[in-house]
Amino acid sequence: MIYPIYVYGHPVLRKVAEEIDEDYEGLSDLIDNMWQTMYHTDGIGLAAPQIGKPIRLMVIDADPMGEEFPELAGFKRTYINPIITDFYEDEIVSESEGCLSLPGIREEVKRPSKVKIEYEDINFELKEEVLEGFAARVVQHEYDHLEGKLFVDHLSPLKKRLLKGKLTSISKGKADVNYRIKTK
Template sequence: MFLPVYLYGHPVLRKVAEDITPDYPNLKELIANMKETMYHSDGIGLAAPQIGLSIRLLVLDADPMKEDFPECAGFQRVMINAHIEEESEEQCSEYEGCLSLPAIHEKVVRPTGIRIRYVDEDFRPHVEELSGFAARVVQHEYDHIDGKLFIDHIAPIRKQLIKGKLQNIIKGKVRTSYRVVAAPATKGR
């Protein structure tokens, strides 16, 4: 089932997500629905807060990026209760976009490598060292479970230049090929 993607401005995107236990209700179905939503929306990653759930759950499939980034070949993961344990000092800058921020793409500086601890959909533990674009994809989605967005990493001047686009997203004035949930109306908009 395609789930709606929550847009910039919705409070769930700014909450730090909670770890879950193996008895989380309908977890296998949720993971399948998140994957279906990610593929339908042409994403390469989706975090549970993007579908309105403040839990530490990520689905990832960076394989479509393998032509430009060979480290992404076959990179498909479900990460539950993920926690980044280490980041490299070396950093690089690449363009990023986000299903929760349609039509916005900005250069983001991130560490080139990370070590991450998580459990998979069967709650088997993993510790992985990732580098290159695969590490970037994980860091981008990981930000969502920590209540952050990729635009939090851009220069203030760049953020000022996209302010109008951000306001349109908050107001729900965006076109997407997927279902969305705009931020709840607030006074003074």
């Protein structure tokens, strides 16, 4: 099943997501549907709040970017209840980001180039990874959704004011996309 993408202005995108356990009803189907939705929208990552589910779940398949960013080759994960336990702030890097929930907007976002994340896999086994480069960026971007944040929250006040018109349009459902969206 392909879910609609919840876009800027919908309250679910501003909620801190709740942890889940292995008894979460329909979890396996939900994960399968998230993969289908992500591939249908040409995304490389999708967090559950982006499909209206305020739970700590995200899927990432950044392998298609592996030629440009070698650390992404084979990078395909399902993260359940992730927690970024360390942001290595000694190197902050600015890169362009876009988001399915902010269609038509791409901006330079500063983020740490290295993070440590703990999460449960689809078998609810605890995992820990240290990620660097674009892998760290993608994970931080999706993780922000679980914390009720969007990449525009990392922009300067001036940049946010310049985007106000576009953001208002998105919140009203005015977006040129090839996937279904859901507003307020």
